[in-house]
Amino acid sequence: MLSLTWFLALSAILFAIGTIGVLTRKNAIVIFMSVELMLNAVNLTLVAFSSFMGDIHGQILVFFSLCVAAAEAAVGLAIVIAIFRNNLTVDITKIKLLRW
């Protein structure tokens, strides 16, 4: 069986990819997808710890974090639609009424 380190390394790499995505992408939806990647990387960490320690709490936390991600997606996509109606773009470099 694979050791815990492999799982942690994989999720750390996924988390880093997500972070880089958020920092470099310009499309609001792609940024949001990168955030989801970060959250799922964390879920992987939680499940790995939970499974290796034989403790169920980590997996329950994963359910909570999935629910939260779903709620965030609902609100976030609604905001993206509103911003598209106002500006006809979702490129965050072109949405600069307020100075960044």
Added chain:
Amino acid sequence: MELLHDIYLYLPAVIVAIAGLAVMMLSAFQANHQTVLWTSVFLVAVALIRAGADLFAEAGYVFGGMAAVGGMAAFGTFIILLGTLFTLLLCHDYFEKAGEYFSEIYAIILFATTGMIVLATSTNLVTIFIGLETMSVALYVLAGSVKSDKRSIEAALKYFLLGAFSTGFFLYGIALLYGAAGSTSLEAIAAVTDKGLIYWAGTALLLTGFFFKISAVPFHMWTPDVYQGSPTPITGYMATAAKTAGFFSLMMILSRALESSHVQWSEVMQVIAVLTMVFGNVIALVQTNVKRMLAYSSIAHAGYALVGLSAGTLEGYSAVQFYLFAYTIMNIGAFGVIAYFERYRDLDLTELDNYAGLGYKQPLMGVLLTIFLFSLAGIPPMLGFAGKYLVFAAAVQSQLILLAIIGVLTSAAAAFYYLRVMVFMYMKTPATDIQLAPVGTVYTLALGFLALLTVVLGVMPWTVADILAAF
């Protein structure tokens, strides 16, 4: 039976949650705005009274150690409900004038409040996460609640993207601490003796998540834009209640879970406190928009509170609690007056130039804004002065003298930009003749009461400080 008893002990949060559901049903059956408003105000007032009674109750845990009641947790609940009550009273006039008035706004505010109370009282990382997200998701909606205003929607987008980003760090921190401690309860994390890479990485990521939420430099980038773009009463709500909840949760974690690594996090906290105070105040000096200026001032105020946290002593924590109480009262008031000026005039602007001569047009509002800004500047005998004094005294007691000196110097510099608003209000002649509408009775009474608290409690700060010292 034990569950019922726990629910009874945790009543303020339960009342607010039920109020949120009830108000949502009222909106669904198209009750008028006044009914919805006064139902929410009544239920929040009941919860506030209950939280006030809890201040003198014995501290303990409920729901199998998931949340704390009494003591610090009760005071956090009290401040959050106080902020919510006045936000509810002040937002009716604003949204009516803004042209987009949905009574669901009250339900969302109440859900956000539920999240804040859960966040401020939790003693387990799982419930902290749920509380934080309940609060944040509701606040994303509130930031963009004036859909026709481009700035409001833009604020919502920025808040959402950066908030979700910080949630990633926060959750990763929780996951790693869970791995290091084998449990998500704060007690188990405090008991970790083998502090390896996983423990330190988890602590760092968790604190990063918190620094985002309390807008400490260098994680403050979202604050000015979001505070400027959001509807003004909501800005006041985010700057006070939401920040208070974040600070109480941070205090809970620092004092219960990370006590043993105090030396390490205190150093980080001191650097961040200095950066936050200096940066927040210096950038606020050059702002020409009153709302944006108050946003930077709220960053600076987070810095003062971080000074108290760096001390890491009991005096430090109780000073921070007093500070947050003072800050909530005076800042909701200041945003309330600005919301009035913003919407009750021909120009829908918050630029400082348009404040010329406003102090004479509407003398009462001018005096109220003066009181709140004096208090924010920390001029005695206002409440803000007592708060700053306690925080810096706690820092000096813990030998953080340099930190206290920087704090006092930056808050002296801050007086400049608060006083500049007064100069514009009273000493400049307006370029155009501006018509201000009369103020509503409820609006005046609410702001007047906040101003009264600012002055009276500023003269007698021990009435609150004694309660805090008894925790």
